[in-house]
Amino acid sequence: MKSMWQLTLAAVLAWAAGIGWGGAFAAEATVLSLIQDGKSKCAIVIPDAPTPQEKLAGEELAKYLKQISGAELAVKSESTGQKIVVAQAKDGKGPAGISFTKEEADYDAFVIKTDGQYLYLVGSNKRAVLYAVYTFLEKHLGCRWLTLGERSQTEEEKKTGAFRDQIEEYVPASRTITLPAIDDRQKASLKYRGFTIYAWFGNTPMALVDWATKNKLNYFWIQTEGYVEAKGWHNAVVKGGMIPRGFILSVGNSSFYYFLNPDKYFKDHPDWFAMIGGKRVPGGRTKGQFCLSNPEAVKTFRENFRAFVKEHPEVDIFSPGPNDEYFWCECELCAKDRIMWKERPGENQPAPQDLYTAFANQLNEDVQKLYPGQGKRFGIMAYQCYTQPPAKTKPPAGAFISYCFFTRNWHTVPWGNAKGEVAPGPFPIQSHTDSNRRGYQLHTDNVKQWIELTKPSGGDVIADEFYCGRSSWEKVGFYLMSLISDELAYFMKIGVTGCIVQEGWDWRKVAPANCYVFAKNCWDTSLSTDAILADYAKARFGKAAGPMLKYLHEAERNSREFLKDFAYGKKDQRDKSLEDCQNYLDEAKALVDTDQAKKNFADEEANFKRLKAWQLSKGGANK
Numbered sequence: 128m129k130s131m132w133q134l135t136l137a138a139v140l141a142w143a144a145g146i147g148w149g150g151a152f153a154a155e156a157t158v159l160s161l162i163q164d165g166k167s168k169c170a171i172v173i174p175d176a177p178t179p180q181e182k183l184a185g186e187e188l189a190k191y192l193k194q195i196s197g198a199e200l201a202v203k204s205e206s207t208g209q210k211i212v213v214a215q216a217k218d219g220k221g222p223a224g225i226s227f228t229k230e231e232a233d234y235d236a237f238v239i240k241t242d243g244q245y246l247y248l249v250g251s252n253k254r255a256v257l258y259a260v261y262t263f264l265e266k267h268l269g270c271r272w273l274t275l276g277e278r279s280q281t282e283e284e285k286k287t288g289a290f291r292d293q294i295e296e297y298v299p300a301s302r303t304i305t306l307p308a309i310d311d312r313q314k315a316s317l318k319y320r321g322f323t324i325y326a327w328f329g330n331t332p333m334a335l336v337d338w339a340t341k342n343k344l345n346y347f348w349i350q351t352e353g354y355v356e357a358k359g360w361h362n363a364v365v366k367g368g369m370i371p372r373g374f375i376l377s378v379g380n381s382s383f384y385y386f387l388n389p390d391k392y393f394k395d396h397p398d399w400f401a402m403i404g405g406k407r408v409p410g411g412r413t414k415g416q417f418c419l420s421n422p423e424a425v426k427t428f429r430e431n432f433r434a435f436v437k438e439h440p441e442v443d444i445f446s447p448g449p450n451d452e453y454f455w456c457e458c459e460l461c462a463k464d465r466i467m468w469k470e471r472p473g474e475n476q477p478a479p480q481d482l483y484t485a486f487a488n489q490l491n492e493d494v495q496k497l498y499p500g501q502g503k504r505f506g507i508m509a510y511q512c513y514t515q516p517p518a519k520t521k522p523p524a525g526a527f528i529s530y531c532f533f534t535r536n537w538h539t540v541p542w543g544n545a546k547g548e549v550a551p552g553p554f555p556i557q558s559h560t561d562s563n564r565r566g567y568q569l570h571t572d573n574v575k576q577w578i579e580l581t582k583p584s585g586g587d588v589i590a591d592e593f594y595c596g597r598s599s600w601e602k603v604g605f606y607l608m609s610l611i612s613d614e615l616a617y618f619m620k621i622g623v624t625g626c627i628v629q630e631g632w633d634w635r636k637v638a639p640a641n642c643y644v645f646a647k648n649c650w651d652t653s654l655s656t657d658a659i660l661a662d663y664a665k666a667r668f669g670k671a672a673g674p675m676l677k678y679l680h681e682a683e684r685n686s687r688e689f690l691k692d693f694a695y696g697k698k699d700q701r702d703k704s705l706e707d708c709q710n711y712l713d714e715a716k717a718l719v720d721t722d723q724a725k726k727n728f729a730d731e732e733a734n735f736k737r738l739k740a741w742q743l744s745k746g747g748a749n750k
Contacts, residue, residue: 159241161211162304165197170206173213177204179371180253184260185213188248191264194298209244215256216249227251235345236314239263241306251314254373258313258343265341267309271297271666272341273643275334275635292334292632294341295727297666313651317615319589319625320649321346323380325353335632336368342646346375348506348529348627351382351435351447352412370441377506377527378439379446384410386431386447387417387424399424401456413452419482420460425489433493444527445494446506453512455479468512470534470566478513484520491523509577510591516576524584528577529627531591532570541610542567543617571621578622589625590618595634595642603741604637604734605690606683608644609656615645616652625649636730640679667727671718675731678711682735691742705739 161169173185185202188211192200200211212222220226225238225247232251237259240247248263250256264270276293284290321344322335336347347369369376389409393400397407401415408415417424436445453476455461465477484507491505506527509516514530522528532542577588594611618626628645640663647659660679664672681704689701712732719728 158308159209159244159246159306160304161209161246161306162192162196162198162302165302167192167196167198167200169200169209169211171200171202171213172206172210173202173204174215175204178215178253178256180250180256180373181213181215183371184248184250184256187257188213188260188264191268191270191298192304195268195270195300196302196304211246211248213248213256213260214250215253216251219251221247221249221251223247223249225249231314234314234316234318235343236312237262239267239309239311241309246306246309252373254340254345257340257372261341261343262311262313266311267306268304269299271662272338273297273663273667274639275338275632278632294334294338295667295723296341315343315345315650316619316652317623317625317649319346319375319587319627320344320646321348321375321625321627322595322630323348323350323591323627324631325350325380325629333364333368335630336364336372336374339646340372340374342643343650344646345373346377346625346627348377348380348444348446350380351378351385354378355385355435365441375443376441377444377446378442379444379506380448380508381412381451382447383416383428383450384412386435387428392427396423399427401454402458402461403454404457408454410450410452410454412450414450415452415454416449416456418456418458418461419479419486420456420458420464425486429489429493432490433497436494436497440498442503444504444506445490446508446527446529447490448506448508448510448529449483449513453478455512466515466518469515470569476512478511478515480513480515480517481520483507483513484517484522487526488520488523491526508591509573514570514573516573516580522581522584522586524586526581526584526586528581528586528588529591530570530574530577530588530623532566535566535570540567541613541617542571543614543620574623575621582622587624588622589627590614590623592626592628594645595628595630595638602634602637603737604641605686605738606638606679607641607686608660608679608683610683610687611641611644612648612652612654612656612659615648619652637734639730667724668715668719669724670720671715671724671728674711674714674718675728678708678715678731678735681708681711682738685742686738689742691744701742705742708735708739 161167171185171189173181189200189202192198214222216225216227219228219232223240223242223245225240227236235255235258236251237255238247238249239259239262248256248259250259273295276295278290278292280290321339324347365376387399389400389411393409398418399421400407400409400417402418403415410416417428419425432447455465455478461479461482464479464482466480468474468476468478487505487507494503494505504525504527505523506529507522509528509530511533514532535542574588581588594607615626626649630642640660643663644656644659647654660676664676664679668675685701685704685708689697689704691701712735715728719725
């Protein structure tokens with residue numbers, strides 16, 4: 128997308144420095160001149176036999192430097208004189224004595240460094256070299272990749288189902304690019320940062336992968352059925368996008384039914400499926416698991432799973448989790464191993480954590496036999512009524528635990544605030560009942576126990592959250608930016624090594640500010656929400672940035688302090704807050720002055736209309 132943002136590079140850098148993104152370069156003397164008056168003698172140098180990521184990183188750098196300045200920089204394997212070296216460290220060692228520890232490589236570290244007539248952009252692993260390039264363009268040259276854009280189709284593409292997608296990017300214009308001394312070394316705060324994707328969210332295009340890479344996300348978790356059946360995933364995104372970008376690819380999620388399909392097996396083998404209320408039920412994507420204590424059911428599941436694993440060597444983490452519902456088998460054998468769901472003891476939703484974990488060990492054994500010593504991992508879901516760790520059975524070595532505190536009031540109260548373990552930020556704890564506190568404490572204890580169980584064998588526990596896309600009921604985009612910042616910092620504090628959120632193309636306009644803050648704070652939990660949002664508002668709304676920033680803050684206050692189902696007795700305050708939001712939008716509407724800013728404003732105004740309609744609808748606490 129051609130930028131509408133035509134600030135000079137000097138202005139961009141001064142602005143970025145003012146909000147904490149510009150580093151020390153703004154006032155320093157020039158030490159390296161890359162481009163003068165749209166021309167450059169500089170070349171981009173990549174290794175002789177580049178990895179796909181090194182090749183792409185060099186090409187992307189050349190593309191954006193041309194967009195900024197008009198200069199054409201060659202991408203080659205050798206060059207004399209001034210050069211930009213784009214490379215991945217091998218065995219921890221990169222060019223110019225740049226080196227990385229294993230821990231730094233695990234956290235996608237990179238270095239951006241000037242040295243004489245050279246600029247080095249060096250990554251600690253395959254994807255980190257891309258992060259070095261994009262961070263250089265963003266932090267040191269002022270580019271921004273803000274949110275997903277539009278989908279377009281020609282008449283011919285409509286016949287074949289093809290389409291073209293865009294991300295909303297802002298690229299400054301400057302015919303001259305000069306740099307001060309730079310010695311910038313970064314690594315991520317969280318090891319795993321990314322999205323959960325389901326086929327029914329809308330087939331996800333290359334644009335989402337592109338946006339995620341440019342914002343230094345590194346992980347996609349795709350539900351099995353969608354991965355196999357949505358050819359756009361495997362052909363266009365996985366082969367054409369994720370793998371060349373070095374993404375960590377996990378496939379599974381709620382997919383027991385895929386490997387033991389009731390349409391295929393229930394008629395002849397009803398005893399393979401869950402007994403609920405004294406009757407065997409087929410289940411499916413929802414409404415029932417299968418009988419984990421039935422050896423024939425387990426045998427057939429494993430056979431189908433092994434076939435899938437063998438067919439998909441590109442997958443890094445195999446994670447076939449329980450179907451998306453409660454309804455575990457109540458037969459006598461399964462019942463022996465159940466753990467009652469402590470959070471809501473009156474709901475009688477037990478789950479067989481030890482049986483599930485023992486089954487996970489069997490599946491992990493299958494994975495390791497098919498790919499010995501290749502670093503493949505097995506993923507376990509901790510979700511709904513099976514968040515508690517097993518009582519007797521150890522998880523597989525190197526297990527990857529995705530923990531989802533599904534039942535909480537995550538709008539109002541950040542996880543971690545129940546005991547005051549992190550600062551509450553701008554939103555005080557309100558309506559935090561004893562029941563809520565027990566739930567928060569239970570899940571915090573569960574997470575810490577999972578970490579204790581998995582960490583000794585190299586395992587990880589990540590948070591599975593709902594900040595973006597489905598941060599809502601009825602696709603209402605609730606604003607949760609400060610909550611996201613608080614929680615990601617808390618996760619890092621207690622030893623959670625990553626966070627993933629649900630997202631999809633069809634939700635791209637529901638919560639764009641949430642998504643942007645999520646990506647920035649996943650990489651650096653120390654960044655303030657205010658600084659991130661100031662950057663976001665300036666780039667997306669231009670002259671209307673001031674009132675739009677006020678709107679974003681008030682919209683979050685409304686979404687959290689006054690959400691109708693939780694903010695008891697605050698109807699008047701809620702309505703005053705909605706009025707303030709509208710006033711800020713009215714002020715901003717008079718200031719937006721470019722086509723892109725007007726479009727962005729219209730999307731945000733539509734978000735507010737959905738939020739307001741939800742808040743004023745009948746039902747809930749504030750009727």
